[in-house]
Amino acid sequence: MDNKELRIGVVGVGAIGRTHIERINDQLQGGRVIACSDVNTEFGKKVAENYGCTFYEDGEEMIASGDIDAVIVTTIDPYHEQYVMAAIKAGIYVFCEKPLAPEAEACKRIVEAEISGGKQLVQVGFMRRYDQGYRQLKEAIKNRTYGEPLLLHCAHRNPAVDESYDTPMAVENSMIHEIDVLRWLLDEDYDTAEVVFAKNTRRTHANLMDPQIMILTTKSGVRIDVEAFVNTGHCYDIKCEVCCEDAILNLPEPSNIEVCANAVRGHAIHSDWSTRFVDAYNVEIQEWINSTKEGRVDGPTAWDGYVGQVTAKAASKARDNQTVVKIEMEEKPDFYN
Numbered sequence: 001m002d003n004k005e006l007r008i009g010v011v012g013v014g015a016i017g018r019t020h021i022e023r024i025n026d027q028l029q030g031g032r033v034i035a036c037s038d039v040n041t042e043f044g045k046k047v048a049e050n051y052g053c054t055f056y057e058d059g060e061e062m063i064a065s066g067d068i069d070a071v072i073v074t075t076i077d078p079y080h081e082q083y084v085m086a087a088i089k090a091g092i093y094v095f096c097e098k099p100l101a102p103e104a105e106a107c108k109r110i111v112e113a114e115i116s117g118g119k120q121l122v123q124v125g126f127m128r129r130y131d132q133g134y135r136q137l138k139e140a141i142k143n144r145t146y147g148e149p150l151l152l153h154c155a156h157r158n159p160a161v162d163e164s165y166d167t168p169m170a171v172e173n174s175m176i177h178e179i180d181v182l183r184w185l186l187d188e189d190y191d192t193a194e195v196v197f198a199k200n201t202r203r204t205h206a207n208l209m210d211p212q213i214m215i216l217t218t219k220s221g222v223r224i225d226v227e228a229f230v231n232t233g234h235c236y237d238i239k240c241e242v243c244c245e246d247a248i249l250n251l252p253e254p255s256n257i258e259v260c261a262n263a264v265r266g267h268a269i270h271s272d273w274s275t276r277f278v279d280a281y282n283v284e285i286q287e288w289i290n291s292t293k294e295g296r297v298d299g300p301t302a303w304d305g306y307v308g309q310v311t312a313k314a315a316s317k318a319r320d321n322q323t324v325v326k327i328e329m330e331e332k333p334d335f336y337n
C-alpha cells in the first residue's frame with residue numbers, strides 16, 4: 001500500500017470501539033475511521049454522526065464494501081468470529097479485540113480460514129504486550145540477569161462488572177490477558193491449569209464466583225497464580241510479581257503525582273482499563289496501522305488468540321471439575337513461524 005491514509009471501519013462502537021475511533025482520528029497517524037457499524041442501529045447512527053463516518057446497518061456489508069482497507073472488531077466477544085471471518089473472506093486486515101472468540105473451536109476455525117486464504121490478516125488486541133511495564137519485565141527476564149524465573153504472583157482486579165459477566169468470563173474475558181501476556185513474557189507455553197474459588201464477595205451475583213484464582217504451570221515448571229477479582233468496588237489494579245532465583249521483579253504502574261492532604265500522603269490509582277492501559281493501546285493501534293500499511297501482521301496473531309483460548313478452555317474445565325487439567329496443544333503451523 002502507498003502512503004495514503006488507511007481507511008478503517010469499526011464494528012461494535014461501544015466503550016472500547018469509541019476509544020479506538022478517538023485515538024485513531026485525534027492522536028495517531030496514518031489512518032482514519034471512515035465507517036462504522038453496530039447492531040444497535042439508533043445508537044450506532046449517533047456515534048457515526050458524532051465522528052463523521054458512514055454508518056452501515058450490516059457490519060459484514062461494511063467489510064465487503066471495498067470502501068475500507070481494514071477493520072477493527074470491537075463487538076462483544078461472541079460476535080468476533082463472524083466479523084473476523086468476513087474480513088478474511090474479503091481479504092482485508094482485521095484487528096480483533098481480545099478474546100479472538102470465547103471458544104477455542106471458533107479460534108481454530110479462524111486459524112484454518114486464515115491458513116486457507118494463504119495470508120496472515122488477523123491481529124488480536126492483547127495490548128499488554130505493548131505496556132511499558134510488561135516490556136521492562138520482559139527485558140529483565142530475557143537474558144536471565146536475575147537467574148531463572150521460578151514463580152509469578154499476579155492479580156487482575158476490576159471495580160465492577162455488569163450482570164452479563166458470569167463465572168467463565170473471569171478466565172475467558174479477563175484472565176485471558178494474563179494467559180497471553182505471561183506466555184509472551186516467559187516465552188514458553190503452558191502445561192497445566194487449575195482454578196480455585198475464594199469466599200464470594202457480597203458484591204457479586206448468582207452467576208459469578210468472585211474472586212477466583214487461576215494456577216498455571218509452564219512447560220519448564222514455572223508456577224503462576226492469578227487472582228481475578230472483578231467486583232472490588234474501588235479500583236482497577238493489575239499486579240505481576242516475578243520471583244527469580246536472584247531477584248523479585250514487580251510490574252511498575254504508570255506514575256501519578258503524590259498528593260499530601262488531610263493527613264494522608266499517597267497517589268491516585270486507576271479505576272478502569274481505558275486509563276490504566278491508555279499508552280499501551282496507543283502504541284498497539286499505531287503499530288497496527290503501520291504494519292497494515294506495510295502489508296503484514298506484526299502483533300499477536302490468530303494463533304496466539306487460539307493458544308490463549310485453548311488454555312482458557314483447560315482452565316474452565318479445571319474449574320468446573322475442581323481438578324488440574326493438562327493443556328493439550330497442536331503443533332504451531334509453519335504459517336505462523
Ligand SMILES: NC(=O)c1ccc[n+]([C@@H]2O[C@H](COP(=O)([O-])OP(=O)(O)OC[C@H]3O[C@@H](n4cnc5c(N)ncnc54)[C@H](O)[C@@H]3O)[C@@H](O)[C@H]2O)c1
Nearest residue numbers: 012013014015016017038039040074075076077079097098
Ligand atoms: N483490550 C482490552 O483491554 C479491552 C477493554 C475493553 C473491552 N475489550 C473487548 O472489546 C470488546 C467490546 O467491549 P466493550 O467494553 O466495548 O463492550 P460494549 O458492550 O461497551 O460494546 C460492544 C458494542 O458492540 C455492539 N454489538 C454487540 N453485538 C453486535 C453484533 N452482533 N454486531 C455488531 N455490533 C454488536 C453493541 O451494541 C455495543 O455497542 C469485548 O470483546 C471486550 O472483551 C478489550
Ligand SMILES: O[C@H]1[C@H](O)[C@@H](O)[C@H](O)[C@@H](O)[C@H]1O
Nearest residue numbers: 156158173174175177230273
Ligand atoms: O473486557 C475487559 C478488558 O479486557 C479489561 O482490560 C479487563 O481488565 C476486564 O477484566 C475485561 O472485562
